[in-house]
Amino acid sequence: MTFSPRTSRVSRRSIIVAGSAAAGALLLNPVTAVAAPSTVGGGRELTVGAGESLTVSATTRLSRLTIASGGSLVAPDGYNLTLTVGGVETGQLLTATGGTVTTIQPGVYRGDVVLTVAVANPIAFGSLTFPFRQALYVDGDGVSRTKSVLAGVVGGQVTDSYARNIRLQSTGEAYNGVYVAGGSYALRSPGVAFDGNGRCDFVGYGAAIVGTGTTTTLVVEDATIDNTGVVRTGVIADGGANIVVKNSTIRVKDGVLPSDYRSTVDTSVMESAPWMLSIGGNVRATNLLGTETRASYVNSSIESENWGALSTDNGQDGTLTAINCRVANTGTAGGYGSYAIGNATENFLGCRFDVASYATINRGGTVYYADSTRAAVAALNTSLELGLSARELAAIPVRNTVIDSKRFGVMWHGAGSVDISGGTVLNSRTATFLDKGQQVSIVVDGSGGARLNPGNGILVQVMENDDPGPQMVNGVLLNTGVYTEPTTAASKDSSFDNTAAHDTDAVAAFTDIRLKGDFYNGMRGGLNLVLTFTRSQVEGVISATTTKHHIDSIGADQYLQLGEVTNTPAAAVNNGVVVSLAAGSRWTVTGTSYLTSLTLAADAVVTAPRGRQVTMTVDGTTTAIAAGASYSGAIVVQAG
Template sequence: MAADPPPPAGDRRSVRRRVVALGAALGGALFLPAAAPLTTRDDRAAPPPTPFLTVRKGSTVVLTGTTRLESLTVEAGGILAAPAGKVLTLTVDGTETGAVLTPTEAVRIAPGTYRGDVVVTVCDAHPVRFKGLVFPLRHALYVGARGPEDGRSVTAARSGGRVGTSAAEGLTVVSTGEAFNGVYVADGAYLLRDARIELTGNGRSDFVGYGAALTASGPRTRLVADGARIDCRGVMRTTVVALGGATVVVKNSRLHAANGVLPDEYVPNVNPRYMRTAPWVLGLSGNVRATNLSGKDTTTVYLSSTLSSESWGVLSSETSGDGFPFGPMSGDGSSADVTGDKCRLAAVNSRITVAGDGYGSYVVDNVTQHFLGCEFDVTGYVGIIRSGALHYGDSTPQAVRRLDTDWGLGLSERDLEALTPRAGALRSHRFGLMWHGPGSVRVDGGTVFRTTDTMFLVKGQPARLDVDGSDGARLLPGNGVLLQLMDDDDPCPTHADGWGVAEGVYHEPTPAPQRMTDFDTTVAHPMDAMAEFTDIDLTGDVFNGFRGGIGPTHGLNLCLNLTRCRLTGTVSATTVRHRVSSIDITRYRELGVVTNTPSPVVNNGVIITLGPGSHWIPTGTCHLSALRLDRGARLSAPGGRSLEMTVDGRTVRPEPGEGWSGTIVIRVR
């Protein structure tokens, strides 16, 4: 493992005084009482070692208590077990090792010979139930409402540092076995400072944190990690998991997750009970997400940290509650009019990177996400929206303080003053944001958004997009497409329970779409896609290539509203074609990659409103269903060329203050 960078600079007072000061971030909840001194692993050492233990083939050896050895041999076919209600963990020289997952979701000590400071710890079981499955979690440190619990902690897997009732300093955990947890906090408040956690080997489920470095669970849980260095490598070996109403604050930390090797019997699927790989039907790959957040009222915030994943995703959020409300997103770092469960995630002045085909963040089920002054550098998508609200803006003092107040983070004045105001910098080497469900996105402040491919990719969804460029925000799509509305090309799993996703194949439709006579393409509907741009210069095309006429959605209009904007580009209904006519798991990168041919509106209306101070300069033929020009708006041709506009075949002059609907064609001559 590469050498860790030095911990963040700070006041080098005694350990106790530093922990107390940092504990103030939680309103004193992490104060270390005098009766709870910090302890090292040696203070809780296992009994003196016995020479050796051999578990013979065909035999089962049950250890009734923690056992220290100089050598342990488990022969193939031999079983080392714990009594009912207990679990075993093997450590060698302070490193958890030897654990392998069984088909029943438990772990067993793998055959082999282990030498050194060998400790087999017998702990109380910590069964976590999830959708009919039971995961028997094991932890280096388990913290409950009253502090660390030795009965559920493998103290032999902790080296260095000191552990107290309310905080731990310099804790180190190294694991090379499968599905071993670093720190689990449930229904209590705890502070980790300068933790070093390295987990190598597969986990099992990031929905419950089975095999995660840090897990926080429960509505009374508040976990702060300051200066953490976490490296995970393995299937579902997640760095941070927040569940069930917990609040997690990670600051000045570095988190990284890398892929593992899937079991031979694994079949790709999207059933949460068994899923261990990215859903390729979204154009993703990989088998580990760096972080995950789930559950009603769960809150996770990352401050001045670096978060990265080899692929799949960095900041994932899962089920929160009811559906998405189409309320607006405010521009000061808070959500507006969000009802239902409050499941939320934010990052401030942090760097988010994905090297392979993955996303920076994923939002679903009414989750709210804010990114203030963050830098994204991803290969797949900056974000994916399934249902929820996303905001990208600046880390101004006002925005950060508002976030702290509204979300009850309890940040200290020192925390707030250490955050230098920054603008967001979003970079994707493929797509920008992708909707495969309804959702709201706001981009404001000085955010600069760069993509290689299409910036806003809407796959048949009632998207909401609000971009405010009054403070310098810029949109720079590399392929010249600002916004693409199209049919959803997700080849859904062939089985309703999420199994068999690998079998899905997308086939390009061949017949021409049929016009739906009961769908009005000239007016905006509540479930249409809507994009509003204010005070920004835009260069790029906006296309609606939705086919419609199939299933419950007969049509989908694209409503484009410009206020004090200058737009140079083609805006049109189109006919969409993928580069290849069929797409399976081997060609997942072809999903969302389409060409557009401007075509008459069928079920894909394009409704444009040029508001006050707006100027649209079409660069190609545009097919619209409705157009309105404010008295202070302009529509003109590029330099040296002219425009021809027809409505229902009749030539008209696009005068400010007028509006038209029907079959509208604008040609550049």
């Protein structure tokens, strides 16, 4: 059976949505009552019986909708159907775990009931197609009345260039708030509250706000986004878009995963954090996708319960920026401030990080932590086309970046670089820099007051990658691997030179800074730790080590043990430690240190704590430490 009510022509230039959808609002996509349903007490009612399937061919307003068990409502081919009650999207759930389609559930719906028939917005990703439904669809021509679910837009004003003071709510699943796919658009003071699961944050299916496409510029200001649900992301930037979020609050909380969901890294069906990164949770606050996409957050708060607050993923050459923002994880399952992949550039100026596991996980990005100086912010305003006015720029206070992590500072499970400058302070309960066997670059300039404060006294920890990786099970990549601690000693690779720097090594340079802590290289395979100190004071152990996890076998139930190792300083095998004390530097040796190369500038000093004496052997021979000299081989430096 098909219902097809009359419709009328409405201007698409401007919409004023006052009060609620029930208040007779003027909508771009007109809402009219269906003639076929029965009229009871002046209202319109529709009942769908058991085993009955009705096609709704046009947007329909009712006072009561009853769907019996086994009954269904569907839209015509090429269209989507969305149920709202009192302006709140509701009643629609995904039909299967890993599926993409939603259906309206049996039940009784009363009040201002609207069934919106909108032109389909199918988005392909991998082998799947996601049938997006969204309250507001915008393209280069402005708001599309045919693709929007305008009965879900409550309050405020909507035009072809901006929406102001609108409220969007959902208690269903896989429903989007605002989807911008072209042109320039502004969201001013929107409020979004979604409670219910999304489906895929690699396309933004179920997100509050999505901006996508190379012609898209989306400015979001004074927004409040408060979502609860699996992958019910706050903001998605995709496809080369330029997204700028100002003076906003983005908060997401975990939902309940389907009972038959299996942890996977297959991005088309992935709905939870990969536990192999030693994090948990099932929703990220934001995600940046696609090629050369830009997402910038200014004077905003970005908070996830677990998993991640700011992320780049499944893209290339993107730019993620946060200026004077709060970046936080509030849960205990583990999470990160940012994730960097695909040659992404991430800029954090004047931010406050309060994170559960890592400030950043790096797998192929370049990350900067610095101060929000006038010059730095103005430069990003120009290069990233942030559109900040002179007045807005002047109102941004100059701040340093402060990172507080309940576990590590920065972790690498892929090649990447980190640059720390200005007055940045990085406080972590465990190692400041955790390198899981990757080619990394660390640059720390302490001339502006930067400080590194590892709670466990380890500044740099290099170790084997303990990510067990996924396993292919019935054609699906499932996170069922188990890490097992090696039981044999590392054997020497005669082709690897552990006394020299290589392009594939872990390289760190520290300038104008006072450091207290240890530097350990616990790799078994060929990777050297190359350290350069310039005008810096270092107090600690710098050594090759053998590492051991606290437990010998780590699976999904023990994921928080990943990255947690103890160190036993030992002679290098394939894990050289190459140290250069450049001009004005001093190393105070606090314990036995095994190096493979040591170079001192003319004014560099190696010493021991007060009351102790430093000694060195090279290939077993006692050797004086002389300024301006270089040493190579099996070097042991001790403070006796």
